[in-house]
Amino acid sequence: MTSAPPASPPTARTARPAILVVGLLALFAAGVASVAVGARAVPLGELWGALADFDPLNGDHLVVRDIRLPRTLLGIAVGAALAVGGALIQTLSRNPLAEPGILGVTHGAGFALTVGAALGLAGSAVSQLGLGVAGSVLATALVYAVGRHSTLRLLLAGVAFSAVLMGVSLGIRLTSPDTLDKYRFWAVGSLAGREQTDLTVPLVAIGAALVGALVIARSLNAIALGETVAHTLGANVARVRTATLVLITVLAGAATAVAGPILFVGLIVPHLLRRLTSGSVPWLVGLSAVVGPILMLVADTIARVLLHTGEVPVAIVTAFLGGPVLIWVVRRYGAGSL
Amino acid sequence: MTGTQKTGETPVLERTSTVRVPVGGRAWFVQRRTIGLVVGCVVAMLGLGFVGLSYGTSWATPGEVFGALTGLEPSVVIAEWRAPRVVAGILFGAALGVAGAIFQNLTRNPMGSPDIIGLDAGAYTGALLVMTVFAGASVTVAFGAVAGGLVTAALVYSLSRSNGLSGMRLVVIGIAVNAMVTALNNWLVLRAELEVAMAAVGWNSGSLNGIDWEDLVVPGVVIAVLLTVIGLRASALQQSALGDSIAVSTGVPLERQRLLMVLVGVGCTATVTAVAGPVMFVALAAPQIGRRLAQAPGVPLLPAALTGAVLLQFADLVAQMLLAPVSLPVGVVTTAIGGGYLIWLLAQEVRRR
Numbered sequence: 035m036t037s038a039p040p041a042s043p044p045t046a047r048t049a050r051p052a053i054l055v056v057g058l059l060a061l062f063a064a065g066v067a068s069v070a071v072g073a074r075a076v077p078l079g080e081l082w083g084a085l086a087d088f089d090p091l092n093g094d095h096l097v098v099r100d101i102r103l104p105r106t107l108l109g110i111a112v113g114a115a116l117a118v119g120g121a122l123i124q125t126l127s128r129n130p131l132a133e134p135g136i137l138g139v140t141h142g143a144g145f146a147l148t149v150g151a152a153l154g155l156a157g158s159a160v161s162q163l164g165l166g167v168a169g170s171v172l173a174t175a176l177v178y179a180v181g182r183h184s185t186l187r188l189l190l191a192g193v194a195f196s197a198v199l200m201g202v203s204l205g206i207r208l209t210s211p212d213t214l215d216k217y218r219f220w221a222v223g224s225l226a227g228r229e230q231t232d233l234t235v236p237l238v239a240i241g242a243a244l245v246g247a248l249v250i251a252r253s254l255n256a257i258a259l260g261e262t263v264a265h266t267l268g269a270n271v272a273r274v275r276t277a278t279l280v281l282i283t284v285l286a287g288a289a290t291a292v293a294g295p296i297l298f299v300g301l302i303v304p305h306l307l308r309r310l311t312s313g314s315v316p317w318l319v320g321l322s323a324v325v326g327p328i329l330m331l332v333a334d335t336i337a338r339v340l341l342h343t344g345e346v347p348v349a350i351v352t353a354f355l356g357g358p359v360l361i362w363v364v365r366r367y368g369a370g371s372l
Numbered sequence: 373m374t375g376t377q378k379t380g381e382t383p384v385l386e387r388t389s390t391v392r393v394p395v396g397g398r399a400w401f402v403q404r405r406t407i408g409l410v411v412g413c414v415v416a417m418l419g420l421g422f423v424g425l426s427y428g429t430s431w432a433t434p435g436e437v438f439g440a441l442t443g444l445e446p447s448v449v450i451a452e453w454r455a456p457r458v459v460a461g462i463l464f465g466a467a468l469g470v471a472g473a474i475f476q477n478l479t480r481n482p483m484g485s486p487d488i489i490g491l492d493a494g495a496y497t498g499a500l501l502v503m504t505v506f507a508g509a510s511v512t513v514a515f516g517a518v519a520g521g522l523v524t525a526a527l528v529y530s531l532s533r534s535n536g537l538s539g540m541r542l543v544v545i546g547i548a549v550n551a552m553v554t555a556l557n558n559w560l561v562l563r564a565e566l567e568v569a570m571a572a573v574g575w576n577s578g579s580l581n582g583i584d585w586e587d588l589v590v591p592g593v594v595i596a597v598l599l600t601v602i603g604l605r606a607s608a609l610q611q612s613a614l615g616d617s618i619a620v621s622t623g624v625p626l627e628r629q630r631l632l633m634v635l636v637g638v639g640c641t642a643t644v645t646a647v648a649g650p651v652m653f654v655a656l657a658a659p660q661i662g663r664r665l666a667q668a669p670g671v672p673l674l675p676a677a678l679t680g681a682v683l684l685q686f687a688d689l690v691a692q693m694l695l696a697p698v699s700l701p702v703g704v705v706t707t708a709i710g711g712g713y714l715i716w717l718l719a720q721e722v723r724r725r
Contacts, residue, residue: 180715180718180719181718187718187721190482190483190714190718191715191718193483193488193656193711194657194710194711194712194714194715194718195711195715196711197652197653197707197708197710197711198707198708198711198712198715200707201703201704201705201706201707201708201709201711202708204701204704204707205694205695205700205704205705205708208698208700208701208704209695209698297551298551346559347558347559347562349555349558350555350556350558350559353551353552353554353555354552354555356548356551357548357549357551357552358548358552360544360545360547360548361531361545361548361549364532364541364544364545364548365531365541365545
């Protein structure tokens, strides 16, 4: 999906539906690969059988139904949530470096989960999700309150606040072995084993927030032009901004609560797509919801097969896919174009 | 290492906000505010140092501390256990503060500090590789950390150099490199044997636990040399803070200067990392706190060094006291304190508008 030629704006406008179709096809292919590839390779025939004609005694069918399919769905949801969250926050702050992680969402969620685990609250999936979202809301609100006047201060506040939360939660974890044990698995940023928990609540939350993002994207179009212009165009800037912030924290908080901290998906995907969507926020959000899952599924599949001895956490793969892309973009277009 | 600048404490002219200090036929003009900062920081360092010498599982009385320092009343605990730790806090804090100030000057961006652009993580990678692949001892681990820091710095620097150096580009590329190197570190820890992994993770938080005089000799000499080198070039550094063209026209060899700055900055970061592990956030916060305290334009080195020393010393005391008898890694506390203070400063700036 990254190899599409950088088209000039007029052709990009007409090419957007084509990009969407190609993206959906690629997403389908990535989904099939994600279900079929792994420590136990499942032939495509068995794959179809597992879906259409389930046989509880067939090992392949069991793997597909109980492990691979939930994991693939989770990957799609997390990828879409992170990418759309990134697209929204970059549009809202008009800052191409803004990423939920940089604004403290990740560490906010981690902090809330640590405190919750230390107090014995983080038992169920619902309470974990609640803690993750609450932590990210709090962190984002504080960072935004301190840093809203300038881009640099926003980044600085995000980094500083993340550091404080990181330090405090590390301190809590070091004193309480139980908390450390719970947190250790979360902190790696992986989809492995996460499919075994009850995913209904986070998936529904992410799905609802994605729909909300598509609805609000049209109003964000006006805000992307600047607040004064947005006012003259009749947009209710304050309400749109609040709603968008809520959506961002729900998306990023839920994804982080489920999968742990995964960097770069929220930064890279909207970044690559901005040139292809020629400034339309609804298209940016829509395409992010398609390309984010592709990146996530590809990274997760690579993570499974990279080493014979065991899985690599997917966050490590996304870092090594996303890092070079970011460097390439900065070198190609310069930091000013970000 | 504050000895070279202590001449600033002798006020000569009382009229303006700057003070004229004659140094070997030339005159230095020192901001009065800077002098206040120097005095305040030295007092804070002495006070914290005294508490650091007294504090332990049993408090030492002031008499015992002075006795141990003067040698009248020898005490292994104070002279051999607590004193190196106090000195390490000052020395490493100053080194990290200067390293941060150098990189923030170079990139003209507070985010351009070594811990953000991946130098700490790179030094950690070097140390990890030595620990896991070569099963090295502490000397080779230190060497690996320095090598890792240098390689990462070279990578970031060369990737962000195409027709001139842009600070923002360096920061963004540094963030990308940092993320990749951190991922590599996580993977190395996951792949390592359990015992190596435990040691590596413990080291990763940055700690002054168990430092003795022997650990301090080599880093002490290296840091002293690096700080002297950069101290002698301080005026040229100020010229280049005014902008590349002004610096060149006032006779600063810009390329050589940059290389020197990078080498000193990386040297300081990697030396500290090699001994104490990556102590996060001092390099980012100390120069920013220092320049606000000194109300200085740009990011001056001296306030950064002093603030860094006080910050790390204070953090180490808190790390020892907070959950006594368990001693936390100091990196945990530096992130919390430094970050908290930086947020407060940012909030103050917002309120003033």
